[in-house]
Amino acid sequence: EACVVNFLSPGDRVLSVNNGHFCERFAEIAERYGARVDRVPAEWGLPVPIDAIAERARAARGEYRAILVTQSETSTGVHNDVRAIRAALGDQPALLIVDAVSSLGAIPLETDAWGVDVVITGSQKALMSPPGMAFVGVSDRAWAASQRATTPRFYLDLGRGRTEIHTPNPSTPFTTAVTVAYAVHEALALIREEGLERVFERHRRMAQMVRAGIRGMGLTPLPDDAHAVDTVTVVRMPAGLDANEVVARARERYHVVLGGGIRRLEHAVVRIGHLGYTQPETLVAGLEALGRTLGDLGHRVETGAGVEAARRSLRAAAGRRS
Structure with a gap:
């Protein structure tokens, strides 16, 4: 404003x-x-x-x-x-x-x-x-x-x-x-200590990790990788499932806060943030909670495969860095 x-x-x-x-x-x-x-x-x-x-x-x-x-x-x-x-x-x-x-x-x-x-x-x-x-x-x-x-x-x-x-x-x-x-x-002191290019690379790794996990579960991110931003991943929910139910269930049963959809996407997607101080294990917990929540609601996904895909993506990124 x-x-x-x-x-x-x-x-x-x-x-x-x-x-x-x-x-x-x-x-x-x-x-x-x-x-x-x-x-x-x-x-x-x-x-x-x-x-x-x-x-x-x-x-x-x-x-x-x-x-x-x-x-x-x-x-x-x-x-x-x-x-x-x-x-x-x-x-x-x-x-x-x-x-x-x-x-x-x-x-x-x-x-x-x-x-x-x-x-x-x-x-x-x-x-x-x-x-x-x-x-x-x-x-x-x-x-x-x-x-x-x-x-x-x-x-x-x-x-x-x-x-x-x-x-x-x-x-x-x-x-x-x-x-x-x-x-x-x-926070700025921490960013300077890490180095801005390393901060950007860390955000890329986190984003790639989450997208790999989502696809490993059999779910689909909303934008393709070429146009996806490295701050948040938007995930399409299975047909017939209200995304708001997923958000509420994950919070109540697994104590994990997923972002809901906004406006025209309110009932269609959930959002997973991976910016700032977010760490890999936090994202793994989020992926596990999402997969289990979908199972609770009658939509079975490959939660274990998704988590392993996320970890594999992270290991591959670490290998490229070394």
Whole structure:
């Protein structure tokens, strides 16, 4: 919301890359503040074709003020390729605004090198901290746009925050979530110690492990591997089975919390997160709980084969590293 009110004005044209719940929510926020939002849609579980995005931008002849992209669309498990989108846009004047809430710190996002203007993330995902802090990265071009934007803002005024942190006694405009700030500070120290490339590789290993386990059980991930994001795996449930029942049963009987589907996928999928501090044995326990839950509900799957496939994937990754 801060990225809408600081960089856009009522009546501005905006293009939304739209293939999931969080993409749509970003578009809805812009509409609430009076932006005229065009959507480039794709079926949930598929990426939006890069050529379609570029063509819509070209057809607008420079009228778009911003392009809204969610890099890690966790409602569907799809990775929207920010780098390719920016490259396809060429010299279009629109700001590229990226929702990186669940991707920053888990998968690559090179804001300056890729030409991203605004990036949003939160403390509670790959930064491994409690919820309560949001972070916004802003390019010089976006700061200039914020001077022209006329949407009213007070608490979410990023310019005010920028001013106050560049004073002799820097502070935030309002009360800081102090305990969360300390948590993020420690999490960043852990990330630096591990090394960012190793962090990315660890997320890839966890994602491959879970997808191997899911397929070993005889289940199907929603996006194909070429378009899957390394932060969450979305799993199709067997026909005739309500995914909400699976989530409730796994929690009550096995004390494992699976993510449910969202909106149009609410009853069709479960979601397994594997970002941040998630460890292999935690994911094995999640796979076992999922398999047993499906069996309890009358849908037999190969739980043991799935767990072994997950472990085999992890061993293979370890062998490649050595």
